[in-house]
Amino acid sequence: ETGVIGIDKNGNEVRLKDLWPSDEEIDAIVYKSVKPEMFAKIYDPMFAKSDKGAKAEPFYKWDAKSTYIQKPPYWEDAFMSMPALKNLRPLGVFPNDITTDHLSPSNAIQANSASGEYCLKMGLPLEDLNSYATHRGDHNTALRATLANPKLYNEMVKDENGKVKQGSLTKIMPEGKESRMWEAIETYMERKQPLIIVAGTNYGQGSSRDWAAKGVRLAGVEVVIAESIERIHRTNLVGMGVLPLQFKKGDTRHT
Numbered sequence: 256e257t258g259v260i261g262i263d264k265n266g267n268e269v270r271l272k273d274l275w276p277s278d279e280e281i282d283a284i285v286y287k288s289v290k291p292e293m294f295a296k297i298y299d300p301m302f303a304k305s306d307k308g309a310k311a312e313p314f315y316k317w318d319a320k321s322t323y324i325q326k327p328p329y330w331e332d333a334f335m336s337m338p339a340l341k342n343l344r345p346l347g348v349f350p351n352d353i354t355t356d357h358l359s360p361s362n363a364i365q366a367n368s369a370s371g372e373y374c375l376k377m378g379l380p381l382e383d384l385n386s387y388a389t390h391r392g393d394h395n396t397a398l399r400a401t402l403a404n405p406k407l408y409n410e411m412v413k414d415e416n417g418k419v420k421q422g423s424l425t426k427i428m429p430e431g432k433e434s435r436m437w438e439a440i441e442t443y444m445e446r447k448q449p450l451i452i453v454a455g456t457n458y459g460q461g462s463s464r465d466w467a468a469k470g471v472r473l474a475g476v477e478v479v480i481a482e483s484i485e486r487i488h489r490t491n492l493v494g495m496g497v498l499p500l501q502f503k504k505g506d507t508r509h510t
Contacts, residue, residue, distance in 0.1 A: 322374045324392035328473070329495075338477040338496065343451040344428045344443065346476060347402065347436075348410040348508055350419075351455035355467035355488060358459070359397070360404045361388040369399035369437035391466055394473060401470030402436045409436075410508075440474045450474065453508045454481035459488025468495045482507055 261269045317326050328334060349357075364371045364384040371384055373396060387403075390396040403423045412424040412433055423436040427443075434442070443450060452471065458481035459467060468491035471479070479492060480500040492499045502508070 320377055322377050322379050322390055322393050322396045325394060327394055329469075334472070334496065338498070339449045340477055340498065341449075343449050343478060345411065345453055346439065346443070346450040346471075346474065347425055347452055347454075349452065349454040349458070350408055350410060351482075352457045352460065353454055354461035355459060355464040356461055357404045357407050358402060358467035359387070359400055359464050359470050361386060361464070363387075364390070364400075368403060369435065370396050370403065373399050394469070397466050398440075398470055398473045399437050400466070401440065401474050407436075443475050448475065450476045451478045451480065452476055454479065455508055456482040457485060458483065459485040459492075461485075463487040463491065465491060468492045468497065471495075472497050 258270065259268045260271055263269050317324075363386050364374065366372070366375065366381060366384065370387065370390070374384055374390070375381065387397070387400045390400075402425075405422055407423055408419050408421055409425050410419050411426045412420045412422075414420055425434060425436050425439045426432060427434050427439045458479065467488060471492075472495040476497055478498045478500060480502065482502050484492075484499050484501060489499045502510075
């Protein structure tokens, strides 16, 4: 209210309080512009009783083509059984400060990303790709977003000079073949190969994004071992059946 945001044509200082409408002015515009019939036009037909005698189905009919909501698989046998916790392959070896946005980004979906390619294949128009967050109800789309952040660094993947490459990359083991993260996850899922993630300090910091834990679990990750794990993300991992472990003092991902 006190900061000057500009000067008017007469050279006078202008502050936000000079421009901001009063409650009375706002109420007058709402009263003039928002009418009950606007809501009745939309909602009356929505809740009107059908005279066709059609019996309502008690269960939701899942649309197999939807990229926004699908029946979640968390209660299927593959996710209800005890994890093997042995013969694990590394999905990634990550540096310090891996955030939940690295694990499950929420930015706009790019057409050439794994999620974008899937959505387009399912018939979603290019202009409707939207953001990862809007598709979180569809595990098929959200799983493809797991570790899809282009700013990710996976220490398993290095260039010819030994520098860690940036991107959603990993190596499929034991072949050692460099791959986009989703193709590796898909390969391991076909092999029924349990996975492990190794990381540095502050793994899982940031917003308590549920898909940061859901995604790695659906990808087949059974264990996350790090030098430290953010408290809320640790709880989310446990809730999804992923075992969070912490290196003993003096041990790191490099030892």
